[in-house]
Amino acid sequence: MAKKGLDSKIIISTAAQLVEEKGYDHFSLNELALKLGVKTASLYNHIEGIQEVNSKVSHLAVSRLHLILEESIARKERDEALMSLTMAYRDFAKKNPELYKAVIKLPSSEDDQLKESGAQVVEPIIAILRKYALNEVDMIHFSRALRSAIHGFVEMEEAGFFRRHDANIDISYEKMIKGYILILNSYNN
Amino acid sequence: MAKKGLDSKIIISTAAQLVEEKGYDHFSLNELALKLGVKTASLYNHIEGIQEVNSKVSHLAVSRLHLILEESIARKERDEALMSLTMAYRDFAKKNPELYKAVIKLPSSEDDQLKESGAQVVEPIIAILRKYALNEVDMIHFSRALRSAIHGFVEMEEAGFFRRHDANIDISYEKMIKGYILILNSYNN
DNA sequence: TTACTAAAACTAATGCTATTAGTTTTAGTC
């Protein structure tokens, strides 16, 4: 019963690990406590409840995605940067499918947090778009469409919606991105 | 304790109603039984378990969406049909946000069922695309991109990701769809 | 070195959840 040196950070990163191992929908505080070598009730010395854990796991997921997106566009710009970012995004979702599910679940309650976290994914996209000749409003319209396409694609792919045909799925994705790049370049320059 | 005349159909449609009322994540067999005026255990005379209910609710959701998509393209074709279908899709998701969540959850276990249900949404889209000059493979690539964009958009909108700016969200959607129509028409004709 | 305190662990209990086993009632048929 010695103090285990638990803190919120260890709890959340272990939770994220558990989410990836057992699946987002099968995460439980019991298993989390077990993995931490602690009784379930003891977790409540460090957390408010399970929804706080879920929320923080979502923020962790977004942070990791953000990091990867930033890395993907380092020393790149325009078409090359956009292709690199979108590939890195899908790669992240494929390597961390269960954790990625947490990204879309950022609880809509805590609105300010949501804004900040949402911004983490938009930010590198906007950074790329600034190198094209779009006005501010069109940039937002375009970024929404692009994020929709990327997120929609990786989620539907993971859910198994794109299994049916013999059309190669990597090519589908690449063609989709190239379509966006085409539209982007048509704005002028 | 008279027989209540329960059957799978009534159970599933009531479940769908409950999902919409209480939210997809707060659905329970207890509340379902309560709403049907029956004890929870009695449900098991008609269903295997909760995952069967979830699965069938998903199929119901897809069927309803399919119906609406078919209606939306009746007596229309090409650009007009595509615009109508995509607007109807988003409309459905906005009017039935909780039920729409069931659409993406078609359990990946039952593969054959999944193929069939997935097909229900692709089918009317493919029907429209046949009027354009795409070959079979490009049609599949394009339909994947389009479905990704539509689904991604409505899900991210519902999750609250598009709240930040003053760019009008309806216009974002319309511009996105018009982008796809532009690409589609560029294939030739 | 001892006493005190607050944090962090614990045990135990509550009320949800889905599910199963066994029992009683009902509706329809022979």
Next chain:
DNA sequence: GACTAAAACTAATAGCATTAGTTTTAGTAA
């Protein structure tokens, strides 16, 4: 009117999140 199978029931189990109350620990002050 008796029989049968379906469909309701009651009761119990196991797992879940959460809360209250208790004990232990680590660190500080006397």
